[in-house]
Amino acid sequence: xxxxxxNSNPVSTEPGLVERLRTGDRFAFSELVDLYSTxxxxxxLKMLTNPQDAEDVLQExxxxxxxxxxxxxxxxxxxxxxxxxxxNEALMLLxxxxxxxxxxxxxxxxxxxxxxxxxxxDWCCIPEHELANxxxxxxxxxxxxxxxxxxxxxxxxxxLENLSTLETAEVLNLSETAxxxxxxxxxxxxxxxxxxxxxxxxxxxxxxxxxxG
Amino acid sequence: MEIQHTGNCHxxxxxxxxxxxxxxxxxxxxxxETHLAGCEKCRVVVDTLRRTVSLYQVVEPDEALPxxxxxxxxHSLQLDxxxx
Numbered sequence: 001x002x003x004x005x006x007n008s009n010p011v012s013t014e015p016g017l018v019e020r021l022r023t024g025d026r027f028a029f030s031e032l033v034d035l036y037s038t039x040x041x042x043x044x045l046k047m048l049t050n051p052q053d054a055e056d057v058l059q060e061x062x063x064x065x066x067x068x069x070x071x072x073x074x075x076x077x078x079x080x081x082x083x084x085x086x087x088n089e090a091l092m093l094l095x096x097x098x099x100x101x102x103x104x105x106x107x108x109x110x111x112x113x114x115x116x117x118x119x120x121x122d123w124c125c126i127p128e129h130e131l132a133n134x135x136x137x138x139x140x141x142x143x144x145x146x147x148x149x150x151x152x153x154x155x156x157x158x159x160l161e162n163l164s165t166l167e168t169a170e171v172l173n174l175s176e177t178a179x180x181x182x183x184x185x186x187x188x189x190x191x192x193x194x195x196x197x198x199x200x201x202x203x204x205x206x207x208x209x210x211x212x213g
Numbered sequence: 214m215e216i217q218h219t220g221n222c223h224x225x226x227x228x229x230x231x232x233x234x235x236x237x238x239x240x241x242x243x244x245x246e247t248h249l250a251g252c253e254k255c256r257v258v259v260d261t262l263r264r265t266v267s268l269y270q271v272v273e274p275d276e277a278l279p280x281x282x283x284x285x286x287x288h289s290l291q292l293d294x295x296x297x
Contacts, residue, residue: 026292026294026295029290029292030287030292030295033283033286033287033290033292033295037278037282037283037286038276038277038278041278041282042276051279051282055282055285055286058282058286059285059286059289059290062286062289062290063289063290066290118223118226118254118258120254120257120258121257121261122257122260122261123261123264124260124261124264128271131268131271131272132271132272136268136272137272140268140269140272159266159269159270160269180230180231180236181227183230184226184227184229184230184231187230187233187262187265187266188226188229188230188262190265191258191261191262191265194261194265194268195261
């Protein structure tokens with residue numbers, strides 16, 4: 001189950017695909033769509049939440065990929081290149097919709113975490129089968145949407161899309177250290193959110209003692 | 214980084230994510246584990262942090278692309294012959 005703790009990228013690009021794309025091979029274009037559209041759609045959906053926005057980002061990503069494949073220099077993988085286009089499209093859409101959007105170049109929000117109170121609730125005892133339901137899924141999604149964009153994009157790429165630290169750094173044009181710092185803040189914030197939720201959940205279901213620290 | 218048992222463990226938080234990913238340097242990792250052995254609160258934080266990360270993998274389904282989305286995508290790319 002713990003697949004997120006490995007950094008491997010599940011899709012490896014077929015050898016020769018880039019060359020076929022460059023020659024305008026329509027079968028290669030459809031292969032690219034089938035290889036990456038699901039993951040890029042999920043990335044956009046987690047960033048934007050609105051399915052129509054996610055679909056717009058998906059279409060724009062492939063239109064740009066087809067248009068600019070001649071300029072793909074192979075310094076990063078095709079997968080990373082596509083993620084970069086999709087992430088930039090999603091961030092641009094967020095900027096258009098939210099004037100208060102924070103640039104990725106600015107320091108990540110969250111410095112206050114050092115002094116924030118910690119939820120000390122051990123909810124690890126809840127069996128997995130009790131958590132596989134739509135209510136918990138909604139809570140997980142809600143918690144991700146609570147993250148500032150600077151942290152959310154790193155969490156989505158690293159822990160939901162399983163990109164490595166290096167790949168995430170390449171997609172976002174950040175240092176690996178910045179990716180790790182933001183991932184750490186994102187995970188800690190999510191832990192706080194979920195601990196509050198599961199404390200109430202355990203109380204309702206009369207699990208053992210819970211303590212708020 | 215020196216890890217001390219001070220009763221206020223907030224200064225450890227920044228190391229926990231790297232710890233879960235196995236990316237802490239070995240000396241710091243050993244110090245953290247020594248601390249965890251004697252600090253119940255930090256153990257709960259580490260365990261729930263690990264569960265938080267794993268929950269997103271376990272509970273979040275790997276859903277297929279909705280059929281309509283794929284069709285409209287292929288149409289927008291003028292690849293209609295691959296719609297099936």
